[in-house]
Amino acid sequence: LYQLSQALGVSMHYLLEERIPVEAWMTARTEEEDVRCLSQRESELLDGFESLTEHGQQLLEAVLDLLLYQSPKSFFDGPTRKLLCFQAVARGRRGSLGEGFYFRPIQALLDPVTREADFTVLLTSRALSPAFGPGTILGVGLGQPDHNQLGLFLVNREVYIRKLYRGRNKNKLVAVNLDYKDIPLGERDELKCLGTILGAVRNYRWL
Template sequence: MKSIGLRIKEARLAKNMKQDELAARIGAKSPSAVSTWEIGKAKPDCVTLLRICEVLDVSADQLLGIKTEKEMPSLTEWAMLNQYRFIDEYGKKAVNAVIIAEYDRTLASQPKKPRIRKMRIDYYDFPASAGTGNFLETESPEEIWVKETEEAEDADYVIPISGDSMEPSFHDGDKVFVEKMDSIEKGDIGIFVVNGDVFIKELGDHCLISHNKAYKPISLHSSDSIYCCGRVLGVVED
C-alpha cells in the first residue's frame, strides 16, 4: 500500500512542483519538511494536509488512500458477486464471456479523449521580480515537462513569477514561457534585469509598466544596467 508521503510526492510531481516550492506555498516552517514527509520520516498534521490538498488540487481522501463511496461496490454489485461465487465453472465462463463482450462494446462507444502530448523545456527556478544579475548567464537550468503547445514550442525557457505587480495578467506563482531575445517591441511583455533586479513588465516609453495600477512605472535611464532576457509568450498550463 502506498504511504501518504509517496502520494504527496506523486501529486507534487504531477504539478511540476519542486519540494521547496510546495513547502513555501503551504507555509511550512522548514523547506525540508516536504522531503521528510515523502521519505516517511514524518507526516503532516491535519491543517498542513488541507493546505497541501489545496495547492496540489487533490482531495484528502486521495492523499490518505481512502476509497470514496463511488469506488465501493453497491449492494446490487455485492449480491451479484455472491451469486457469481455460487455458480459452477461452466456458468462462470458464460458470465465472463458476456462481461468481456459488453465491456468491449461500451469501451468502443466511448468518445476518445485527445492525447495530451508533452515536451521538455529549460526551467530557471529564479523568480522574476527578485534576484541579481543576468540569470541566463549565471544560473544552470533544470528541465520540466510541459504540454506541447504552440507557445511551448516557440519558447526557449520557463521562469516562475513572484509578486502581484502584473495582476490581473499574471499571478504570483505562475510559470511563464519566454522566448529569448535581446530586445522586444513597445507594448510587449518581457523579462528584464535592471541594475541587478529581475522583472516581468510591459515595455513602455523609457519605462517598464506594471499591469497592477498600485505599482508605478519603473523609469529607465541611460546610466542604468539593463538586460532584456526575452519576450513572455504566456502562462504554463498545469
C-alpha cells in the same frame, strides 16, 4: 613557428595541421592528444566559463546536464517538451526573481506557448495581476518584445517582468498591476532584454 603564430594570432596547430579548417577561430588539444576546432562562439563561451567562479561553473555544468537530460516516460497524451524553469530563491525587493534564483526542469504539453519558448520563469510577485498571478509559470522566448508586450528585463543586474515604455524624454518599465510603481530608466542604468513573455504554461509537471 611560435613567433609566426603569435604575429598571426593563431596557434601553431593551426599552421601545422592540414585538417583544421580555415574558418576555425581557435584550436585546443584534448586529453586524448587530439585537436578540437572551435568556432568564435564556442571560444567566447569557453572564455566566459573560465571567468566564472567555481560555484558559477558548477551551476553552468548543472544547466548543461539538464539540457542534455532525457526525461522518463511522459504521462501526457500528446507531444511534450522539456524546459528549464527559473525560480526565485528569496522574495525581496530586488526584481521579479528576488535576490537570486535556482532552476528546475519541467515537462510541458506542446501548445503555442511551449512550442516557441526557450525557457520558463515562475512568477512570484503580483506585478502582472490580474493577467498572471503568483505561481504562474511563464514561457519566455529569446528576442526583443514588441511595443506594449511583456518582456524579461535585466536592470542594473536585477530582473523584472514588465512592459518597456519608450517616450521622448523618459523610458520606463511598467507593471500590469497599477499598485506597482513604474521603474524609471536613466542614461546610466544598464538595461538588457532577456526575452519576451509568450504566455502562461498550463499543462506541465515537474521533473
